[in-house]
Amino acid sequence: MAWWQWVVDVAGAILILILLYGLALVIRRRVITRNHGTIELSHRVRPSGDGRGWVLGVGRYSGERLEWFRLFSLSPRPKKVWAREALSYDGRRAPLGVEQMSLYPDHVVIVCQSADGEVELALGAASLTGFQSWLEASPPGTDWDR
Numbered sequence: 001m002a003w004w005q006w007v008v009d010v011a012g013a014i015l016i017l018i019l020l021y022g023l024a025l026v027i028r029r030r031v032i033t034r035n036h037g038t039i040e041l042s043h044r045v046r047p048s049g050d051g052r053g054w055v056l057g058v059g060r061y062s063g064e065r066l067e068w069f070r071l072f073s074l075s076p077r078p079k080k081v082w083a084r085e086a087l088s089y090d091g092r093r094a095p096l097g098v099e100q101m102s103l104y105p106d107h108v109v110i111v112c113q114s115a116d117g118e119v120e121l122a123l124g125a126a127s128l129t130g131f132q133s134w135l136e137a138s139p140p141g142t143d144w145d146r
Contacts, residue, residue, distance in 0.1 A: 024074055029058065031076065032069055037061045039127040042103050043068050043080060044120035054102040054122065061134055086115040089135055092128065 032038065041059030046052065056071040060078070066087070067078035090111040095103050099122075103109075107122040110131075123131065 021074075025072065028074060028076065032058060032060060037130075039123055039130070040104060040107075041068060041127070042107065042122040044122075047118070047120065052098060052102070054099065056104075059121075059123070059127075066131075066134070082112075082114055082119065084135060087119070087135065088113045089132060090118075095122065 038058050038060045040056075042054050042056050044053045045055050057079070058069045058071060060067045060069065064084045066082045066084070068080040068082075069075075070079050073079070090113055092108045092110045095107065095109055099109065103122045104124070106124050108125060108128060109120060109122050110128065112119045112121065
């Protein structure tokens with residue numbers, strides 16, 4: 001076989017792998033969003049002062065938990081999970097500097113406190129209203145003096 005035929009075969013194999021990866025991402029997203037309320041939710045995995053460290057993802061409300069899935073991962077399991085009773089909302093701000101290019105255009109950055117420390121998330125204004133409602137809608141018997 002000539003060298004150019006090897007190049008064409010390798011290029012074809014790479015193209016098929018890319019298409020299969022894309023198809024797997026679409027199927028995974030459908031499975032994640034099928035039975036639960038989901039939102040576009042970015043998470044700052046590496047807190048730093050320069051606006052970097054944001055990873056795009058999907059958030060899913062699952063009972064008393066907020067689950068976060070990376071957007072370009074094939075894993076069916078959430079990368080992060082926050083329990084409602086351990087999460088408190090501290091405030092919001094507009095994306096600054098580099099964050100404006102890293103996040104979706106209409107998203108705002110919110111700061112929450114969890115058992116693991118400060119958590120920064122980015123979501124749309126309508127999703128923020130739903131998030132705040134979800135936090136406040138604790139089940140009966142919750143300690144409101146916390």
